[in-house]
Amino acid sequence: MSSVRVAATEEFSFTISEIASDKSISHRSVMFAMLAEGESRIENFLRAEDTMNSLEIVKNLGAEVEDDGEVIKIASDGIKESFEVLDCGNSGTGMRLFCGLLSSANGHFVLTGDKYLRSRPMKRVTAPLIQIGAKLDGRQDGNFAPLSIRGASLRAFDYKSTIASAQVKSCMILAALRADGICSYTEPELSRDHTERMLQGMGADIRVDGLTTTIVPMQKPLSPLSIRVPADPSSAFFFAVAAAITPNASVVLKDVTLNPTRIEAFKVLEHMGADISYEITDNKYEPIGDIYVSYAPLHSVVVSENIAWLIDELPALSIAMATAKGESVVKNAEELRVKESDRIATVVEGLRACGIEVDEYKDGYKIVGGELHSAKVDSDGDHRIAMSFIIAGLRCGMEVSDLECINTSFPNFFELLEKITKVEFS
Numbered sequence: 295m296s297s298v299r300v301a302a303t304e305e306f307s308f309t310i311s312e313i314a315s316d317k318s319i320s321h322r323s324v325m326f327a328m329l330a331e332g333e334s335r336i337e338n339f340l341r342a343e344d345t346m347n348s349l350e351i352v353k354n355l356g357a358e359v360e361d362d363g364e365v366i367k368i369a370s371d372g373i374k375e376s377f378e379v380l381d382c383g384n385s386g387t388g389m390r391l392f393c394g395l396l397s398s399a400n401g402h403f404v405l406t407g408d409k410y411l412r413s414r415p416m417k418r419v420t421a422p423l424i425q426i427g428a429k430l431d432g433r434q435d436g437n438f439a440p441l442s443i444r445g446a447s448l449r450a451f452d453y454k455s456t457i458a459s460a461q462v463k464s465c466m467i468l469a470a471l472r473a474d475g476i477c478s479y480t481e482p483e484l485s486r487d488h489t490e491r492m493l494q495g496m497g498a499d500i501r502v503d504g505l506t507t508t509i510v511p512m513q514k515p516l517s518p519l520s521i522r523v524p525a526d527p528s529s530a531f532f533f534a535v536a537a538a539i540t541p542n543a544s545v546v547l548k549d550v551t552l553n554p555t556r557i558e559a560f561k562v563l564e565h566m567g568a569d570i571s572y573e574i575t576d577n578k579y580e581p582i583g584d585i586y587v588s589y590a591p592l593h594s595v596v597v598s599e600n601i602a603w604l605i606d607e608l609p610a611l612s613i614a615m616a617t618a619k620g621e622s623v624v625k626n627a628e629e630l631r632v633k634e635s636d637r638i639a640t641v642v643e644g645l646r647a648c649g650i651e652v653d654e655y656k657d658g659y660k661i662v663g664g665e666l667h668s669a670k671v672d673s674d675g676d677h678r679i680a681m682s683f684i685i686a687g688l689r690c691g692m693e694v695s696d697l698e699c700i701n702t703s704f705p706n707f708f709e710l711l712e713k714i715t716k717v718e719f720s
C-alpha cells in the first residue's frame with residue numbers, strides 16, 4: 295500500500311462511531327498509570343503505532359500490563375531500568391513526555407525514534423530539564439534523539455515557556471511531580487490540558503490559574519486511572535472537512551473529546567459557514583460528546599489566534615480554505631514547521647500541485663480559494679498531510695503516496711473512507 299487513488303464523491307450522510315481514539319490521551323494514560331499505586335484501567339486505547347510504542351515502553355520500564363484487546367490494565371511499583379532502548383517511533387509526544395517522566399527515575403534510559411522523530415527538536419524539553427538538574431544528552435548538544443537519560447534529583451522551578459506546547463508543559467509537569475519543592479509553569483497561550491485534568495483526577499495537587507500551572511510534588515503514589523479514551527477530534531476533523539466540502543453531505547462524529555483546547559478547528563470551520571453543532575454526552579476528566587457537521591458553502595477566514603488549539607488540524611483546515619470563497623490566511627503558526635513534516639512547506643506544495651494559489655510565510659500561508667484539481671501528492675511521511683490530501687480528493691479525485699504513516703494515528707481511516715468514496719491502492 296504505497297499509494298492510493300481516491301475518487302470524487304457526491305452527497306453522503308454518515309454516522310461514525312469508530313473514529314480513532316484520542317492519541318494525546320492514550321499516550322498519557324499508559325504513562326500516568328506508572329505513577330499510581332494499584333491497577334489502572336484503560337478502555338478504548340488507541341491501537342495505532344505511536345501509542346502502541348508508548349505501551350511497549352511502559353512494559354519495558356517494568357509495568358505489569360494485561361491486555362485482552364478491550365481493556366488494558368496496568369500496575370507498576372515504580373519505574374525500572376530498561377534492558378531495551380525505548381523506541382518512540384514517530385511520536386514527539388511519546389519522546390517529550392517520557393523525558394519528563396524518566397529524568398527523575400532511578401537508572402539509565404535511552405530514547406530513540408524513526409528518522410523523522412530523530413530530526414525533530416528536543417532542546418525545548420532537554421534544556422529546561424537540564425536547568426533543574428536532569429542529566430540528559432543527545433546529538434547536537436541534546437537537541438536530537440537518540441537521547442540518553444540518567445535519572446537524577448530535580449530542583450523546584452518557576453519556568454516561563456516561550457512556546458505554547460502541551461508536550462513541553464506536560465514534560466515539565468511530570469518532572470515537577472518529583473522535584474524537591476513546589477513548581478510553576480507558565481505558557482504564552484493555553485495549550486491542550488489533558489495532563490492537568492488527568493493527573494488532577496488521579497489526586498495530584500495541580501492548580502491552574504490562567505496560563506500558570508502550579509504543581510506540588512507527589513508525597514505518595516497517585517490513585518489509579520480509570521478511563522475510557524474518547525475519539526480524537528484531530529482524526530474526526532478529516533471527516534468534518536469531508537462533509538463541509540461535499541455539497542449536501544453530513545456526518546455525525548460520535549464520542550469525541552469536546553475539550554475546548556481541542557475543538558477550535560471545528561469552531562473555525564463553523565465560522566467559515568459549515569453547519570456544526572455539539573452534544574455533550576459524558577464528562578469524565580473532560581467533556582465528551584457528538585459533533586454534527588453538514589455542508590454549507592464556505593467563505594474565507596483568518597486564523598491567527600489560539601493556534602495551539604488547532605495546530606494538528608491546520609493541514610485539513612487548509613483543504614477547506616482551498617474550496618472557500620475568498621483569501622484565507624494562517625499566521626503565528628511557525629510551530630507547523632517542526633511537526634511530523636514541515637507542514638507549512640508540505641501544505642503549500644500539495645495545494646499548489648492541486649492548482650490552488652498559495653503564498654508561503656515564515657509562520658503560515660495565504661490560500662486563495664478556488665477549484666481543487668486532481669493531482670499526485672506525496673505525504674512526506676506525515677500522516678496528517680496524507681489524510682488531508684486524500685480528503686481533498688473527495689472533491690476532485692487525488693493520488694496520494696507514502697501512506698504507511700497513517701497507521702501512526704488512524705489505522706482504520708481507509709475503512710471509513712471506503713464508505714463514502716471509491717478507493718484504489720497500488
Ligand code: S3P
Pocket residue numbers: 317318319387458459460461462464485486602605606629
Ligand atoms: C500534543 C501536543 C501538540 C500536538 C501533538 C500532540 C500532545 O504538540 O501537535 O500532536 O499530546 O501533547 P505541541 O505541544 O508540541 O504543540
